Amino acid sequence: MKVYQENIKKYAAKTLRLKKVLNRVSLLRLSIFVISGAILITLFSVHLITPIFIVFPVSVICFALAVKHYNKIAYLRKHSAFLKKINESEIQREKCTLEEFDAGHQFINQNHPYISDLDIFGQHSIFQLVNRTTTESGMVRLSEWLAEPASNDEIHNRQNAIKELAQNLDWRQDFQASGMHFQNKKSDYKKLLDWVEKPVVLLKYQRIYLAVAIILSVLSVLGLYFLLNNLMSPTRYIYLSLLIVICL
Numbered sequence: 740m741k742v743y744q745e746n747i748k749k750y751a752a753k754t755l756r757l758k759k760v761l762n763r764v765s766l767l768r769l770s771i772f773v774i775s776g777a778i779l780i781t782l783f784s785v786h787l788i789t790p791i792f793i794v795f796p797v798s799v800i801c802f803a804l805a806v807k808h809y810n811k812i813a814y815l816r817k818h819s820a821f822l823k824k825i826n827e828s829e830i831q832r833e834k835c836t837l838e839e840f841d842a843g844h845q846f847i848n849q850n851h852p853y854i855s856d857l858d859i860f861g862q863h864s865i866f867q868l869v870n871r872t873t874t875e876s877g878m879v880r881l882s883e884w885l886a887e888p889a890s891n892d893e894i895h896n897r898q899n900a901i902k903e904l905a906q907n908l909d910w911r912q913d914f915q916a917s918g919m920h921f922q923n924k925k926s927d928y929k930k931l932l933d934w935v936e937k938p939v940v941l942l943k944y945q946r947i948y949l950a951v952a953i954i955l956s957v958l959s960v961l962g963l964y965f966l967l968n969n970l971m972s973p974t975r976y977i978y979l980s981l982l983i984v985i986c987l
Contacts, residue, residue: 740833742908743826750823757816764812768805775802814920821916832868840867846882859885871911873918 775798782791831837843860858864866885872878889897904911 740830743829743833746826746912747823747830750819750826754816754819754823757812757819761809761812761816764805764809768802768809771798771802771805817920818916821919822912825912825915825919835863837863837867841870841878842867843870843878843882846886848886851886854886871915873915873922877918 775794778794779791779798782794828840831839842862842864843866846866847860848854854860860866860882866882869885870878870881872881884897
């Protein structure tokens with residue numbers, strides 16, 4: 740239990756530190772957006788076209804890099820929070836405080852020869868103690884392993900795997916936390932398997948998508964043309980607005 744308590748303190752401190760970094764990156768992202776917008780508006784107002792074609796792509800690249808870095812820090816912060824929760828759950832399991840864990844009621848079969856007698860599923864069950872799955876398919880597979888007998892070779896293979904993984908606590912927890920980013924216990928797993936078996940149909944409305952892409956491309960070119968030819972006209976803001984709407 741001591742190692743779990745130490746991990747909780749470590750990941751709590753890391754989560755707090757990443758939160759501060761995330762706030763700074765968020766402020767940087769906003770600053771890039773505001774400053775870039777102000778520069779572009781100023782250049783438009785004084786009709787400096789060449790600098791616009793330089794500032795705009797540079798601004799987009801800087802903003803994209805800031806967003807990418809923000810998403811990376813946000814992922815790490817969330818990952819640390821998951822690791823903290825995992826260690827808290829391990830302490831709860833050691834104390835046999837299992838109320839908040841999935842009991843696997845959906846896997847209970849009253850006609851099964853030993854599920855009920857051995858408390859495989861249900862409250863305070865083996866399933867609650869051993870379940871570390873983060874996906875519906877993983878949970879289904881675990882329930883099958885607990886409810887169905889295995890061959891001697893399969894049993895030995897599983898025991899060897901357990902012995903190997905038992906020494907790698909950090910790796911196990913990191914692997915579990917990675918799955919928690921996409922956790923969905925009700926993901927229509929069976930419907931997904933049925934969909935995989937159906938014939939592959941990519942871009943069902945391919946002609947419509949192609950036509951829309953061509954139309955938007957033509958409108959973008961026309962909008963840019965009229966904008967450049969009407970920079971001295973009051974209507975330039977109309978063309979600029981239309982161009983922005985088309986690009987979005």
